[in-house]
Amino acid sequence: QKEVxxxxxxxxxxxxxxxxxxxxxxxxxxxxxxxxxxxSRKGPELLMYTYSSGNKEDGxxxxxxxxxxxxxxxFIRDSQPSDSATYLCAVRSGNTGKLIFGQGTTLxxxx
Amino acid sequence: xxxxxxxxxxxVTEMGQEVTMRCQPILGHNTVFWYRQTMMQGLELxxxxxxxxxxxxxxxxxxxFSAEMPDATLATLKIQPSEPRDSAVYFCAxxxxxxxxxxxxxxxxxxx
Numbered sequence: 001q002k003e004v005x006x007x008x009x010x011x012x013x014x015x016x017x018x019x020x021x022x023x024x025x026x027x028x029x030x031x032x033x034x035x036x037x038x039x040s041r042k043g044p045e046l047l048m049y050t051y052s053s054g055n056k057e058d059g060x061x062x063x064x065x066x067x068x069x070x071x072x073x074x075f076i077r078d079s080q081p082s083d084s085a086t087y088l089c090a091v092r093s094g095n096t097g098k099l100i101f102g103q104g105t106t107l108x109x110x111x
Numbered sequence: 112x113x114x115x116x117x118x119x120x121x122x123v124t125e126m127g128q129e130v131t132m133r134c135q136p137i138l139g140h141n142t143v144f145w146y147r148q149t150m151m152q153g154l155e156l157x158x159x160x161x162x163x164x165x166x167x168x169x170x171x172x173x174x175x176f177s178a179e180m181p182d183a184t185l186a187t188l189k190i191q192p193s194e195p196r197d198s199a200v201y202f203c204a205x206x207x208x209x210x211x212x213x214x215x216x217x218x219x220x221x222x223x
């Protein structure tokens with residue numbers, strides 16, 4: 001079993017839709033949570049960083065963490081064609097600093 | 112504009128040759144990660160360092176891969192001898208102990 005599970009998709013939505021991306025993780029030692037966006041032939045770019053359970057909002061993006069169920073989510077409101085990319089969740093151990101990624105979900109937003 | 116710098120961006124080499132990839136972490140970051148990305152496996156953690164000391168290299172094939180940090184401004188990943196199955200994009204990332212990690216643009220390696 002992988003330490004972080006993420007549905008690879010692909011996910012296709014119309015412009016303006018609300019997008020929900022999700023990951024589950026297995027180890028409660030993971031205490032820091034991140035979402036990255038990766039465009040084709042580019043390095044992953046940090047979108048959101050959270051520590052505690054609850055919601056964190058940044059513009060059209062909302063990251064949600066539920067530590068009790070080991071479940072993390074990213075919501076994108078009013079999705080745009082420029083949001084078309086691969087989205088990777090990542091979890092980091094508070095003890096060792098180890099940073100592990102999910103498989104990534106490929107998102108396409110159609111005009 | 113602080114960023115992680117990786118060289119080379121692209122590398123094509125013949126099977127059996129040595130390959131060295133270099134990474135300059137962001138100044139002040141004390142943690143460096145090496146990842147390999149393929150379509151099948153996604154981003155796999157190969158090794159990571161804190162304060163230049165290796166903390167975990169369990170993701171790395173030990174017989175052919177080696178990772179080092181000769182100084183705080185340089186991390187290297189070597190493959191010797193290279194094999195076609197090593198073809199992938201290799202990423203370096205840097206950060207502080209429990210904070211965000213920032214990625215370079217990657218080295219696209221093709222072994223023929």
